[in-house]
Amino acid sequence: MIQPIQRAAVIGSGVMGAAIAAHLAGAGIRCLLLDLVPAQLTEAEAQKGLTLEHPAVRNRLAVNAITRLKKTKPAPLYSEAFAERITPGNLEDDLPKLADVDWIIEVVVERLDVKQELFGRIEGVWKPGTIVSSNTSGISINDMVASCGEEFKRHFLGTHFFNPPRYMKLLEIIPGATTDPEIVSYMHEFCERRLGKGVVVAKDTPNFIANRIGTYGLLVTLRNMLEMGYTIEEVDAVTGPALGRPKSATFRTLDLVGLDTFVHVAANVHGQTAATAEKDVFSAPDVLNRMVELGWIGEKQGQGFYKKV
Numbered sequence: 001m002i003q004p005i006q007r008a009a010v011i012g013s014g015v016m017g018a019a020i021a022a023h024l025a026g027a028g029i030r031c032l033l034l035d036l037v038p039a040q041l042t043e044a045e046a047q048k049g050l051t052l053e054h055p056a057v058r059n060r061l062a063v064n065a066i067t068r069l070k071k072t073k074p075a076p077l078y079s080e081a082f083a084e085r086i087t088p089g090n091l092e093d094d095l096p097k098l099a100d101v102d103w104i105i106e107v108v109v110e111r112l113d114v115k116q117e118l119f120g121r122i123e124g125v126w127k128p129g130t131i132v133s134s135n136t137s138g139i140s141i142n143d144m145v146a147s148c149g150e151e152f153k154r155h156f157l158g159t160h161f162f163n164p165p166r167y168m169k170l171l172e173i174i175p176g177a178t179t180d181p182e183i184v185s186y187m188h189e190f191c192e193r194r195l196g197k198g199v200v201v202a203k204d205t206p207n208f209i210a211n212r213i214g215t216y217g218l219l220v221t222l223r224n225m226l227e228m229g230y231t232i233e234e235v236d237a238v239t240g241p242a243l244g245r246p247k248s249a250t251f252r253t254l255d256l257v258g259l260d261t262f263v264h265v266a267a268n269v270h271g272q273t274a275a276t277a278e279k280d281v282f283s284a285p286d287v288l289n290r291m292v293e294l295g296w297i298g299e300k301q302g303q304g305f306y307k308k309v
């Protein structure tokens with residue numbers, strides 16, 4: 001029996017998780033926003049005499065994400081007041097609360113091992129009827145829940161939102177090999193009618209459709225820039241405003257996505273393709289890896305191809 005979605009839980013409060021929670025809140029859906037418990041106190045927390053056991057510290061990542069949502073422009077929230085529909089928390093203390101929601105969306109770092117471990121934990125508290133999905137950019141839906149039980153797998157699928165979720169209409173739905181077709185059609189209709197998305201149902205192939213094509217295009221453009229000596233500004237000028245895409249030029253897009261996430265997404269296709277020419281395209285150029293090493297991972301850190309001033 002499918003539970004109509006009234007309450008949701010978003011796990012991972014980074015670039016996408018926080019913005020997805022905001023989109024759900026805008027659609028009138030109450031949601032939990034959960035992240036990890038920080039391993040260390042900040043200076044400010046230590047000065048206030050807080051300990052790692054204090055709820056303000058334990059929920060810090062999700063709380064900060066909600067604060068960010070209120071400040072970010074263009075606004076991820078339809079109204080600041082809708083932020084009250086989002087309850088911040090952490091995975092250690094709030095895991096049992098996942099039994100009380102109708103839809104659990106995983107939006108953590110793009111790594112198969114991390115996602116697999118998380119789905120194992122979620123399954124431990126999950127109740128049949130609750131839909132579970134991943135916002136992965138392209139990791140195999142079947143692989144992520146390979147060790148989970150059949151009933152859990154029946155309720156599991158990919159729901160791939162695009163960045164920023166408030167403005168990007170596209171949403172890919174990716175059924176796994178054993179996802180219940182009724183759940184696929186329920187989510188198709190729910191995401192279109194309630195969330196205002198334009199749904200494309202994709203097969204469980206590496207990076208699905210949009211990121212397979214999109215990642216290819218971004219990497220070829222980056223290589224061309226390096227080989228031909230184009231500047232970042234030149235490439236963005238001809239791949240952005242001149243094409244009627246004011247905000248989605250090549251390097252601005254990479255900064256928005258996060259270079260760390262992009263490197264994982266490229267590696268996902270690289271690892272799953274046998275053709276040499278394809279492998280060459282999907283191996284991230286050194287400059288990208290170096291930028292990630294330096295922590296220049298894009299807007300979320302204030303520095304990527306562009307610097308936030």
Ligand code: NAD
Nearest residue numbers: 012013014015016017035036107108109110136137163257
């Ligand atoms: P991010 O790095 O901004 O955020 C990831 C968040 O997950 C962090 O807050 C981190 O603390 C948390 N996290 C890490 N491990 C965790 C765990 N085990 N349990 C709970 N929380 C954990 O990443 P992002 O850009 O938001 O990407 C998240 C997912 O969405 C990835 O699968 C990514 O491929 C996908 N995605 C990203 C974009 C994009 O443009 N950035 C677009 C579509 C899909």
